[in-house]
Amino acid sequence: MNSKEESSDRLRALFGRMPEEALPVGFNERMMSRVREEAVRRERRAGRLEALGLALSSLSVAGVLAGALIYAGVPTIRWEAPELAALPFYLHIGSLALVLLGMDYLVRRAYRKRHS
Amino acid sequence: MEYSDTYYVRRVQNGDVAGFACLLERYSGRVHSLIFRLTRNREDAEELAQDVFMKAFRGLDGFKGDSSFATWIYRIAYNAAISETRRRRVEFTAFDEALIESFPEESMTDLTGEEGASLTALDAALARLQDVEQAIVLFFYMEDKSIEEISEITKLSVANVKVKLHRARKKLYILLTQKEEEI
Incomplete structure (x- = not known):
């Protein structure tokens, strides 16, 4: 359109x-x-x-x-039980490490007391 | 402030159903009126208009905006109304092709007589056109749609819409100006 x-x-x-x-x-x-x-x-x-x-x-x-x-x-x-024969040896080493750690802590504390 | 159709469409697509109320407010009257004029039955028009808006709501998620929302909703309305008239097998007046061809173009500018001025006569003449012709005439004159928009709505080619509109106008002028026995 x-x-x-x-x-x-x-x-x-x-x-x-x-x-x-x-x-x-x-x-x-x-x-x-x-x-x-x-x-x-x-x-x-x-x-x-x-x-x-x-x-x-x-x-x-x-x-x-x-x-x-x-x-x-x-x-x-599979899960196998650990061998327990070596357990006394590891307990001995562990307790020795703990005694040494404790002694180290006591010596350090005595040292700090003396020099503070 | 008046928002665009696209704004409301996006709102509905984002899940805000209230946005559809604004689109409904804007188009329900026009869509219902168009369907009523094509089906000429009040109950059918209401039911079809409801179906059109439900279809639009369901399909809105897939609406990409390739055409305007108006064109899209008119297309749904047009398809629904045309399907309904075809389902009801509405009979349209068969026109004498020779009469349409021989009807002078210059006569198509004069509708000042009593018959031409009557809206009832126009409505009756419109009812005697084929369904697609009626739709094209209504889109063109009542909805102020361009030929291109009508082509998009009806999915007819632009040339086809032009031819159909021209023939429909001729038929209307014939019906409004000549006596019925001449047709």
Whole structure:
């Protein structure tokens, strides 16, 4: 449609006089309550999906672990009791070190007292 | 201060449902009016308008802003209304192609007669156009949409919209100026 045609377009004037159909009373309020319900539903759906995702990922981790244990073989952990024959020797050395440490402490304290 | 549609769209996308109320306030009247004029049934128009806004709310997260929100919501409304008229198999007046072709262009500027001035006559004439033609005429005259915007809403090419609008205008002028038995 060119400008000449548009300027002389009487239809535009006629449509301009055509009233807009009135919106039903309370339409926006009803619509917003539906929208809020939908938002709550959507939130719940998202929560459920999140929980489902978490459960599925936990199950898959557990499954992978179980599969690895079954197919790759359960690792055997051995624990052996320590040899107790050398215990008196270590006790002797330990107590000697403690006596020397105690003597060192006493000598240092006496030295500090004399020179302070 | 009036915020843009994009501002409210972002608010809704960020989880603020109240932002949708502002969009609803802005477009509910126009969308409802458009659907009513296309379906010509008050109950259907209300139900369809509700469906349109629910669809818009559900789809708003995926709205990238490639087109304006107005174009987007009008597109949803247009599709809903056209689907409804097709579902109801609304019959439209078959026009004599020769009459449309032979109708002089210069006659399309004169609608000063009693018939031309009547809004009831205009409404009746509009109802006799095909659904897509009605929608194009309403977008062009009632919603002040450009040919390009109508093309975006209806997903028809710009050339096609121009042709359809031209034919629809001719049909309207014929209906408003000539006697019914001539059609």
